[in-house]
Amino acid sequence: MTKSLDQLRRDAKALGKAVADGDKGARLRVQGILTDPKQGSYKHADFLHVIARETGFATWPALKLAVETEGMDRAQKQGRLRWALYNGSPMTVNHLLREDPSLPEGQVPLLVALYDVEGMREILARDPDAATRDYPPRRPMCHLAFSKHIKSQPEKQADMLAMADLLLAHGANVNDSFPSAPDTDHRLSALYGAIGHADNPALARWLLEHGADPNDNESLYHSTECGHVESLRLLLTHGANPMGTNALPRAIDFDNTEMVRLLLEHGANPNEGSSPHPSGEPTLVIPALHQAARRLASAEIAQLLLQHGADPSARNRGHTPYAFARVFGNTAVAEVLEQAGARTDLTVPEEILVRAADGTNSTHDRIDMQQIPEEMKYLLCRLVWREGTLAHMQRLVAMGFDPNSPDEMGMPPLHLAGWEGMTEVMAYFLEQSPDLDHINEYGGTLLSTIVHGSENCPQRHRRDHIECARMALERGVELPQKAATYATVPEMSAFLADWAESHPSQVVVHGVV
Structure with a gap:
């Protein structure tokens, strides 16, 4: 590599200037790689992409990664490879291995996570205890289970399972686990790694x-x-x-009738109350009918719960399921409950909240936040991640709700909207004088929460996290220097890298990524 990142960036800026000045040669260079811009003119990110392609790379993030890793020593590259396998960044994995295929040699965590059975077998022939030794923060079985390599290399499933057999034959424990954080007793199992982290049903089986x-x-x-x-x-x-796991309320979150039916058929109790989460985080769950009401689940799910014995009139957190359905604007579930003979009486505060949900409130409707049950104080946070609720939330704010009040985990509506990638909702809460430096209980800033959502939000493929990040950055939030490097979604990484190029004064050396 003969050019530094700064030189490559200057090349992109020079190309952009030449195109803007009407240089025919420059425009031909761009048009040879890109189609005409959809909105007016090319952006700086487009010129970075052209420079990357002309340099032999598919994207600017790929070129940037190549330049950044060129100066790393071997240990740093191995550490970066471990990170990429755990977090699911195949671009980084492929680049590092293409540059130096020998990086995994002698490195148990890498050999295991890459499903290199022969390499691991050679190590075990010399050192049989390698299968059970701790390679912080995990032992080999958990390095295997938490590897996301299978997502980009599904053809290696047989090798992955052969690695599992090899580890087991040398004493590894299928129930192995490791602490979820250095200062906690809560542990994450290999099975959780395969299912909840890597979405790897074959290894889970x-x-x-x-x-x-x-x-x-x-x-x-x-x-x-x-x-x-x-x-x-x-x-x-x-x-x-299912008892005590909160799996049933979580399935209701996704309005997934098949999952709800499966859980009920295998013993889930729709009347079970909230169970403390083993990690110590609040579970935010309630009996299943209340959950269906507040998560705007379908009438079909409510009927399914009733068929399996859900109590239509049970009170929880100060409210009946019917009151929840009306307050959250879930008319479908409210109708099912009425037909089932549920209690339909409402308190005065509930009636006011119902008018906000129905859009029948008047300018005289005000809510005394001190007079409503604790659960209703989080109403904005409960609604923010459901599509079509913005007008409802605006009415609640007009009635006295604090638009910046966080939930139990310190997530204000703005952070929740950003994590969900909901641009219109985020735009509204950005206008409500939020604290842009707020750090939630997960340790996230507004920007890092948006980036995390781009990688983990279940609806991320139909949301716009990049636009949410743009709105946050336009408001002046700090951009950590390593944010683009550690963003595993290529489009987000490219956007953040481009923003850093265009707004160098906004980049900070440290910060949450």
Whole structure:
């Protein structure tokens, strides 16, 4: 590599200036790679892309990664490779291995996470204890289970399972786990890694068939987040007990009738109250009918819960399911409850909140936040992630709700909207004088929360996290220097890199990424 990043960036700026000045040659260079811009003119990111392509790379992030890693020593590259396998950044994995295929040699965590069976077998021939030794923060079975390499290399499934067999034959434990954080007793199992972290049903099946405990306080709950029922069905078939896991309320979050039916058929109790989460975080869950009401679930799910014994008139957190349905604007569930003979009486504060949901409130309607139950104080935070609720939230703010009040985990509506990638909702809350430097209980800033959402939000493929990041940056939030490097979604990485180029004064050396 002969040019530095600064030189490459200057090349992109020079190309942009030449195009703006009408230089025919420059325009031909760009048009040879890009189609005409959809809105007016090319952006700086477009010129960075052209420079990358002319340099032999598919994208600017790929070129940037190549330049950044060129100066790394071998240990740094191995550390970066471990990070990429755990977090699911195939571009980084491919680049590092293409530059130096020998990086995994002698490195147990890398050999395991890459499914290099022969390389691991050679190590075990010399050192049989390598299969059970701690390679912080995990032992080999968990390095295997938490590797996301299978997502980009599905053809290596046989090698992955052969690696699992090899580790087991040398004493590895299928129920292995490690602390979720250095200062906690809460542990994450290999089974959770396969299901909740890597979405790897094939390895999950292998673990269960070889004796992994399906009741690890994490896997069943997170299996409902995968977007498919395979892992959930697998766990239930191997004896997972839904009681006390909060899996049923989580399945209701996604309005997934098939998951709800499976859980109920395998013993989930729709009247079960909130169970403390083993990590210590608030669970935010309530009995299933209340959950269906406040998550705007379908009438079909409400009927399914009632068929399995859900109490239509139970009070929880100060409200009946019917009151929840009306306050949250879930008319479909409210109608089902009425037909089931549920209690339909409302308190005075509930009646005011119902008018906000229905859009029948008057200018005289005000809510005394001191007079409503604790759950209703979080109403904005409960609504913000559901599409079509913006007008409802605006009415609540007009009635006295604080638009910047956070939920139990310190997530204000603005952070929640950003994590969800909901641009219109985020734009509204940006106008409500928020604290742009607020750090939530997860340790996230507004920008890092948006980036995390771009990688983890279940609806991320139909939302616009890049636009949310743009809105936050336009308001002046700091951009950590390493944000683009550690963003695993290529488009987000490219956007952040471009912003850093165009707004160098906004870049800070340190910061949450």
